Amino acid sequence: MKNNLKTAVILAGIGGLMIIVGGAIGGTGGAAIGMAIGFVFVGGSYWFSDKLAIKSAKAVEVSAEQMPRYHAIVADLAQRADMPMPRLYVSPDPQPNAFATGRSPQHAAVCVNQGILDVLTWEELQGVLAHEISHVRNRDILISSVAAAVAMGITFLARMAMWGAMFGGGNRDRRGGLLGTLALVILAPMAALFLQKALSRSREYEADRSGARLLGDGEPLARALEKLDRGTKLIPSTVNPAQAGAYIANPLASQLAGGGQKASLSARFSTTHPPMEDRIARLRSGEWRN
Template sequence: MNFMRTTILIAGMTALFMGVGYLVGGTGGMGIAFVVALGMNAFAYWNSDKMVLSMQGARELDPRSAPQLYDLTARLAENAGIPMPRLYLMDSAQPNAFATGRSPDKGVVAITRGLVQNLSMDEVGAVIAHELAHIKNRDSLTMTITATLAGAISMLAQFGLFFGGRNNDSPVGFIGTIAMVILAPIAAMLVQMAVSRTREYQADKDGALICRDPLALASALGKITAMARRTPNMAAERAPAMAHMYIANPLSGQRMDNLFATHPNPANRIAALEAMAGEISGGGGGATPRAQVYVDPDRPRTTPNWRTPGTRPRDAGEHRGPWG
């Protein structure tokens, strides 16, 4: 259902682009705008991982600096059937995470210090599984396509204002041109946001299957949403255009699942995951067994030592997840 919805939304944006292009400059104007937008977004697609990680001040983790977390991610990636992504840590107290990379072979998962400090290990694993789902589903490519079309539509609308005001033979007339300049970019933005919300629902579903624990992801989303509202993410505030990349909205506002929201309503996402848990447990609505497939029962469980140097130590007795 989510795949079909994404396909329909992208097809609708493509039709909008072709319609606006034809009204502005026929096939020639349509092609020029598309090539320009494609070039801009191709550059962003090939370099987005480097740009966003640099802007977020993220540093790469490896098996020596974060053995337990690295092992957890590797096991989840194996469950997902994709290569081990590069793993990064962002120095933010707000619990959050995002994925980037132009293909599963170039996947990147970035998590915040607040995520590993405030969530249990199974919840952290569920969040990573959600991000791995984005990588597996090539959502970076999907969002690049929608960004290309949205940018092309905005360019065409601006061309329409320039040429429409000087061409009395414009098929939509001067008033129609003004309306197109205003409404076409808004329509493209709404479709782009709808695609983003659809991909989040799909990543929730696929991430829950990867970690085999929908309730862990539901619990993580509840904690992340509650803490994000009172813990600012300054890196995200400085680059609000990247907010849609995170598992939960890192910015203030956008509390409702409305047309202008980049993320679905957390309550709706949690309800969907709880329903999924009920289906897995046999439809009785009971809790899903915590499979924790990323834990090798033959290996000893030790206290995790992947916490960032200099970060707040945990209080005695504080819950740290399945490793104690």
């Protein structure tokens, strides 16, 4: 209940920012445009988030005949979670990582990178898949997808506001409005990113907890996270920063590992995941039993 309330507040905040940015473009009419674009982004995210995520990962669906162990583990977890069997995919990405997508448990998909199949034992992979199944059961996927889409909408509107401010005229009476619009162009996307971070971090902790409960053991996922932490820092990925929050481990970690000027701006602002050390410690402390 607490997480659902937090989600509602965060999404409302993102929606409010979108309207404000739209208002900066053209007053009341601009706010209406911002709201309309928000509905378009949210609607598109609702219906097509799974297809976009799978296509972005260059993943292919695998059958039970092709990967029987993969299917057997997920089928068992889905039965334990009392939810339909999701579609299963494998991405050729060599980075050890995984994500779930879809607008509901009835329209869900789970994808693992080839890299995760190469470094994890089947017991550790079961921990990762329990985490992803928990995301599906908790309906985190839709909420995070909508939040990401609305944040993208805010960035789009902010750019419109910037161009509108630059070419809307430059007389003295409008200079104050110009400065205010430019400040909004910078601050609104940053605010949206911070809201996304708060949403994603709470959801990752909850999926870790729910996944451990599903297995009755937090150690397989803890061991898996240790390997994923090392692997994502060593092996780069071409994941779109907008999709980074969907993965169990930050796919941009390799860009951040060097620190300083080596980290790209998109990587610095895409740290949507809680610290791995904290997640592992929580799993091993037995907190998930509470």
